[in-house]
């Protein structure tokens with residue numbers, strides 16, 4: 272369920288004149304309707320499918336998650352900020368899990384080597 276009625280609030284300064292073709296452009300436009308000149312960066316999507324992709328990347332490819340988090344946190348929109356914070360949390364959880372697994376692995380290898388030593392290898 273998407274609630275688009277209260278999306279990004281549009282400031283008065285966003286409406287104005289295209290710097291390229293000097294035509295009036297509507298408030299909140301990402302591109303000039305006359306010449307196609309990009310007026311401002313399009314915010315990253317907060318659709319459910321997009322969120323799932325961001326979360327999966329955050330968890331399984333931790334450094335990339337922080338890049339997404341930075342992009343989403345830059346958007347002045349509550350839902351985008353939540354996605355950004357969730358991406359950071361998943362990155363932290365993923366890194367903590369990786370450290371924990373690595374420690375468990377090191378302990379396991381040490382125990383195995385000790386057992387081999389005990390058997391006279």
Ligand SMILES: [Zn+2]
Nearest residue numbers: 289292303306
């Ligand atoms: Zn234009």
